[in-house]
Structures are given as structure tokens and as C-alpha cells.
Amino acid sequence: MSAAYDVLCIGNAIVDILARCDEAFLRDNGIVKGGMNLIDSERAELLYARMGPAIEASGGSAGNTAAGVASFGGRAAFFGKVSSDTLGDIYTHDIRAQGVAFDTAPLAGDPPTARSMIFVTPDGERSMNTYLGACVELGPEDVEADKAAGAKVTYFEGYLWDPPRAKEAIRQTAEIAHAAGREVAMTLSDPFCVDRYREEFLGLMRSGTVDIVFANEHELMSLYQTASLDSALDAVRADCRLAAVTRSEHGSIVVAREQTIAVRAIAIDELVDTTGAGDLYAAGFLFGYTSGRPLADCGRLGSLAAGLVIQQIGPRPHKNLREEAEQAGLI
Amino acid sequence: MSAAYDVLCIGNAIVDILARCDEAFLRDNGIVKGGMNLIDSERAELLYARMGPAIEASGGSAGNTAAGVASFGGRAAFFGKVSSDTLGDIYTHDIRAQGVAFDTAPLAGDPPTARSMIFVTPDGERSMNTYLGACVELGPEDVEADKAAGAKVTYFEGYLWDPPRAKEAIRQTAEIAHAAGREVAMTLSDPFCVDRYREEFLGLMRSGTVDIVFANEHELMSLYQTASLDSALDAVRADCRLAAVTRSEHGSIVVAREQTIAVRAIAIDELVDTTGAGDLYAAGFLFGYTSGRPLADCGRLGSLAAGLVIQQIGPRPHKNLREEAEQAGLI
Numbered sequence: 001m002s003a004a005y006d007v008l009c010i011g012n013a014i015v016d017i018l019a020r021c022d023e024a025f026l027r028d029n030g031i032v033k034g035g036m037n038l039i040d041s042e043r044a045e046l047l048y049a050r051m052g053p054a055i056e057a058s059g060g061s062a063g064n065t066a067a068g069v070a071s072f073g074g075r076a077a078f079f080g081k082v083s084s085d086t087l088g089d090i091y092t093h094d095i096r097a098q099g100v101a102f103d104t105a106p107l108a109g110d111p112p113t114a115r116s117m118i119f120v121t122p123d124g125e126r127s128m129n130t131y132l133g134a135c136v137e138l139g140p141e142d143v144e145a146d147k148a149a150g151a152k153v154t155y156f157e158g159y160l161w162d163p164p165r166a167k168e169a170i171r172q173t174a175e176i177a178h179a180a181g182r183e184v185a186m187t188l189s190d191p192f193c194v195d196r197y198r199e200e201f202l203g204l205m206r207s208g209t210v211d212i213v214f215a216n217e218h219e220l221m222s223l224y225q226t227a228s229l230d231s232a233l234d235a236v237r238a239d240c241r242l243a244a245v246t247r248s249e250h251g252s253i254v255v256a257r258e259q260t261i262a263v264r265a266i267a268i269d270e271l272v273d274t275t276g277a278g279d280l281y282a283a284g285f286l287f288g289y290t291s292g293r294p295l296a297d298c299g300r301l302g303s304l305a306a307g308l309v310i311q312q313i314g315p316r317p318h319k320n321l322r323e324e325a326e327q328a329g330l331i
Numbered sequence: 332m333s334a335a336y337d338v339l340c341i342g343n344a345i346v347d348i349l350a351r352c353d354e355a356f357l358r359d360n361g362i363v364k365g366g367m368n369l370i371d372s373e374r375a376e377l378l379y380a381r382m383g384p385a386i387e388a389s390g391g392s393a394g395n396t397a398a399g400v401a402s403f404g405g406r407a408a409f410f411g412k413v414s415s416d417t418l419g420d421i422y423t424h425d426i427r428a429q430g431v432a433f434d435t436a437p438l439a440g441d442p443p444t445a446r447s448m449i450f451v452t453p454d455g456e457r458s459m460n461t462y463l464g465a466c467v468e469l470g471p472e473d474v475e476a477d478k479a480a481g482a483k484v485t486y487f488e489g490y491l492w493d494p495p496r497a498k499e500a501i502r503q504t505a506e507i508a509h510a511a512g513r514e515v516a517m518t519l520s521d522p523f524c525v526d527r528y529r530e531e532f533l534g535l536m537r538s539g540t541v542d543i544v545f546a547n548e549h550e551l552m553s554l555y556q557t558a559s560l561d562s563a564l565d566a567v568r569a570d571c572r573l574a575a576v577t578r579s580e581h582g583s584i585v586v587a588r589e590q591t592i593a594v595r596a597i598a599i600d601e602l603v604d605t606t607g608a609g610d611l612y613a614a615g616f617l618f619g620y621t622s623g624r625p626l627a628d629c630g631r632l633g634s635l636a637a638g639l640v641i642q643q644i645g646p647r648p649h650k651n652l653r654e655e656a657e658q659a660g661l662i
Contacts, residue, residue, distance in 0.1 A: 094385060097350075098383070
């Protein structure tokens with residue numbers, strides 16, 4: 001059956017609030033550096049009062065990936081929950097304006113649209129503080145069967161194990177996708193997220209609910225509780241058909257049953273803000289994968305998109321990824 | 332009397348919504364390139380629906396200047412009207428987090444906080460589409476006499492002639508400032524704004540309500556309805572004590588009664604977005620001026636701040652201007 005979409009992404013629909021800070025700020029405020037810290041509304045108010053001048057940009061891991069796929073010219077769709085408020089309007093505008101099909105019904109009232117306060121240290125590392133808000137209401141009633149059946153790959157974020165019922169939506173979507181002969185991918189999202197849901201994530205892979213895994217090296221080593229990247233790569237090769245493991249400036253490693261491909265990172269002028277790096281790697285990879293390109297080229301498209309997004313503030317590339325890929329000779 | 336503030340800025344309190352577009356978009360949508368187009372809520376909805384993915388950042392001309400002065404380490408205050416809504420919260424957070432004293436009472440309800448949709452073309456030029464919202468409610472009741480009397484310079488934007496009662500607030504603030512022996516500055520804001528209020532602006536200068544004028548060359552030539560910059564410079568020298576005229580990559584010209592000083596622009600790597608260039612020039616100039624520096628150095632500080640803000644997206648510099656000025660050997 002021909003596919004209506006290349007990639008369906010499912011994730012927490014979050015507006016990012018980004019500001020710079022120094023290392024001491026993270027320490028003084030008990031923020032885990034480089035991590036995704038879940039916060040309640042009270043702590044959100046406290047941190048915002050202490051935050052420097054900020055900018056706002058639509059974010060959320062899988063939403064960023066959907067936007068990236070669309071920027072490459074791929075056909076993307078998204079499931080995620082916002083509320084009917086100003087940040088929800090902004091989120092909805094931005095993802096649709098990028099060309100992503102987004103039709104999840106917004107909440108009528110509270111809780112409000114999710115926001116993440118992202119503090120960027122001088123080394124470019126981002127530390128996220130996420131108030132999930134309306135995201136906690138995503139559930140199986142939000143699964144659009146036509147999109148689940150009509151997308152070559154359904155991609156979801158491990159972060160969706162934090163809200164209570166999103167995992168039911170994932171399982172349902174994966175069933176529909178597999179019944180239609182499609183593939184299902186996930187990102188492990190964050191080493192601490194992996195720590196919270198290790199057994200469930202391994203179960204998704206070993207049961208065949210997930211065909212393709214995206215992770216950075218820290219997440220993968222957390223998954224297998226090993227200090228050895230090689231051991232973790234061996235383990236993931238046994239547990240799923242395909243994995244793409246990112247390693248910051250060291251590029252990425254694509255692991256299939258019968259082959260291992262090392263892909264270089266692109267050269268960058270200045271590391272500004274790592275927000276969205278993994279999400280955009282996945283976007284490039286999945287755009288390549290769903291357009292039938294060899295795995296090495298998928299990795300290179302991922303490197304390109306990740307390398308571009310870390311040279312700007314904010315999680316979605318300001319540049320057109322299709323044009324950039326053409327200029328780089330990748331498509 | 333010692334001053335509590337270096338610069339008090341008064342302006343429309345606006346959150347910017349910034350996106351890239353091509354030249355055809357401006358043409359097809361009847362947007363005056365490089366200008367500030369005033370729009371109503373209906374047109375705001377229409378343009379937003381046609382706008383690409385955007386980011387949000389606090390803006391507004393004089394608010395940007397206040398933020399810039401504070402980033403240099405100057406003591407800044409701001410008068411401007413937001414509503415009690417999400418964008419108003421964002422605006423209030425950002426300007427206070429920059430260290431600017433901002434205490435104007437927000438509106439309790441409609442109209443909502445002002446927003447400007449700013450389209451940035453590939454040449455870096457910004458074209459603004461401003462819905463004034465709550466700004467129309469700024470009036471003389473918002474003048475805080477202690478700040479008006481306690482700031483070395485009160486600086487306001489010509490744009491304040493668009494809302495109905497802000498000009499009354501300006502006249503009242505200028506009276507208090509002058510009575511306390513302070514100076515009053517204004518920016519001409521925009522060539523079309525000058526066209527709308529030419530006689531009133533000239534009246535402000537010739538009556539001595541305004542001591543210092545900031546303008547770009549187009550605004551100044553519009554003010555005097557001449558195609559000759561030299562004629563315009565001669566005219567402004569007669570009409571006010573001090574003027575700083577910006578000329579994009581050609582730097583600026585500082586015009587005092589007895590002297591004319593040409594100041595270079597700084598070298599830049601890439602012109603990204605001109606939003607805030609004039610506002611930040613004024614910030615650097617006024618920081619230098621209120622800290623007692625020679626006029627040439629004031630102009631150089633203006634060039635530095637303007638040159639930094641046009642190499643990023645958004646109207647307020649992400650970098651700390653004091654550190655940048657120190658590195659450049661200007662302070």
C-alpha cells in the first residue's frame with residue numbers, strides 16, 4: 001500500500017523557553033546538567049523568576065523531528081497534546097507552518113500547554129526543565145488510525161512513558177502500523193528516562209513493538225547498564241533490527257544485523273546550543289531511510305541536520321534542510 | 332541631584348514573532364519592506380496563518396534600547412503597557428530579567444499584549460507588522476514621576492504617536508525630566524512614522540521638548556523632505572543640540588552644534604536579521620553618553636551593539652554587551 005506519510009512522530013508537545021546561564025546557576029538550582037528535569041508548576045514559576053531574558057520556540061523531541069523531516073521535504077505527521085491557550089496556538093502554528101499534519105484535538109482548559117525552560121551553559125550544553133501540562137492528557141483516543149497505517153515509519157519518544165496514558169496510544173499506534181506493514185522507531189530520549197523505564201524499553205524492543213532505535217551513547221549504555229560502548233552496541237544489535245547511536249562530535253554509529261557503519265559529524269564553526277541535536281539527527285536519518293537511501297547516507301543526513309541545529313539557538317533549524325542537503329551534495 | 336537611573340525608555344511593549352520569508356511573500360501580502368506596518372487583529376490572524384515557523388522574543392523599539400543599556404551595565408527603566416496575559420508575562424519577565432526597572436500597571440483584560448510579526452528576507456532586512464493591542468492604553472496615568480525625575484536621559488520612540496494618549500505621557504515625562512535638570516531624547520523610529528507626524532516631531536525638537544535625536548538617514552531625510560543627507564544634517568544641527576544618525580554598514584554620524592563625528596560600523600561575519608539595529612545603536616550611545624564618555628566613543632558603543640544584534644535572529648542581543656565592550660577595548 002502506498003504511504004500517505006513518510007514519518008509519523010508522536011511526542012510531548014512543548015514550547016521551549018531558552019536562556020543562557022552559567023554553570024553555577026545549574027548547581028545552585030539543583031538542575032541536572034544535560035538532562036531533562038521534570039518539574040511541577042510551582043517549580044516552573046520559581047525557575048522562571050530566576051531565569052534570564054529568554055526566547056520562545058516550539059520544541060518537544062518528536063515534534064522537532066517531525067519539523068526536521070518536513071524541512072527536508074519529507075511528508076510528516078504528528079500526534080501530541082496542547083491546550084487551547086497562547087502557547088498551544090504557537091505550537092500548532094509552528095508545526096503546521098512547517099508542513100507537518102497535526103490534528104490532535106487540543107484540551108479545552110487546564111492544564112496549560114507544556115513548556116520547558118532550557119538553560120544553555122557557555123559550553124553549548126542544554127539542561128531542560130519540563131512542565132508537562134496538557135501532555136499528561138495524551139491517550140489512545142488521540143490515535144488517528146489512518147495516519148498510523150499510512151506512515152512508512154512511526155517514531156515516538158521514550159519521554160512518552162512519563163505522562164500516564166501516552167504509552168497506551170503508542171502501543172495502539174504500533175499495532176496499527178505493523179498490521180499495515182509499516183515500521184516503528186523510538187528514541188531512548190535521555191539517560192535518566194532510560195533509567196526510569198529500562199525494562200519497558202527493552203520489552204518494546206525484544207517483543208518487536210519497536211524495529212528501529214535511536215539513542216545517544218549515554219542512553220544506550222544506560223539501557224544496558226554498561227560502561228562499554230562496544231558491549232552496548234553488541235547488545236542492541238541482538239535486540240532490534242536497526243539502531244542509530246549518536247556520539248556528539250564523534251558522529252554516529254549505525255548498527256544493523258549484518259553491518260556496522262561509522263558516520264562522521266559535520267564540521268561546525270561554533271557550538272551555540274545543543275538543543276534538538278538528537279531530534280534532528282533522527283529527522284535526517286528517517287528522511288533518508290523513508291526515501292530509500294543507503295544507511296550510510298541516512299546517517300550523513302542526520303549528521304547534517306544535527307550539525308546545523310547546534311549552531312543556532314533553539315531546537316528547530318532556521319535554515320531549509322532540503323536546500324542545505326542539496327548544497328552538501330547529499331541529495 | 333544624583334540620578335537613580337541612567338536611561339528611562341518609553342515605548343510600545345511588544346512581543347516579536349519572527350520568521351523568514353522570501354521577497355515574493357512581502358509583495359504578495361502588501362507588506363512595506365523594511366517598514367513598520369500597523370495592522371488590526373483581523374489582519375494579524377490572516378498574516379499569522381500565512382507565516383512560516385516562527386520564534387518569539389520580547390521586542391519593541393524603546394524596550395530593546397532599555398534592555399541594551401542594562402546589558403552594558405547601565406541602570407535602565409521602562410514605561411510601556413502590556414496586558415495580563417501570556418505574552419504580557421513573557422514581556423515582563425524578559426525586561427525585568429535583564430535588570431530593567433519595569434513597573435507600569437498591566438491591563439486587566441482586553442486588548443491583549445501587542446505583538447509584531449516580523450518577516451526577515453534573505454538580505455537580512457526585517458519588515459514589521461504590528462498589532463498594538465494593549466499599547467493603545469498607555470497614558471499620562473502611567474508616568475512614574477520619580478523615574479522621570481531620576482533618569483539622566485529619558486528616551487522615547489516616535490512610534491508612540493500612533494497610540495492615542497501616549498504622547499500626553501511623553502509630554503508630562505519630559506516636563507518632569509527637564510524640571511529636574513535631565514535631558515530628553517527621541518528616535519524618529521521609521522520613515523513612514525516620520526511622514527505621519529512630521530510637524531509634531533519638528534515641534535518637539537524646536538520647542539526644546541527633545542534635546543537629542545536618534546534617526547537613520549532615511550528617517551532624517553524624510554523629516555526634512557530632502558534627498559540630500561547633507562542638507563538633512565545641516566537642518567538637524569539647527570533644530571536640536573545633539574543628533575546621532577545611523578547609516579547601516581556606513582556607520583553613523585554624530586552631529587553636535589560645533590562638531591560632526593563620523594563613526595564606523597563594526598565588521599560582521601554574516602548579516603542575519605536587522606531587527607533591533609537602531610534600538611541597540613541607541614542603547615550603546617546612551618550608555619556611553621550617560622557614563623560621561625566622549626561622543627565618538629558613544630558612537631562606537633552604538634556601532635558595537637548594533638553590529639552584534641544584526642548577526643543573530645531577534646531584537647535583543649544574546650551576548651552580554653558589557654563583556655563585548657570590554658573585549659573590544661571600548662570600556
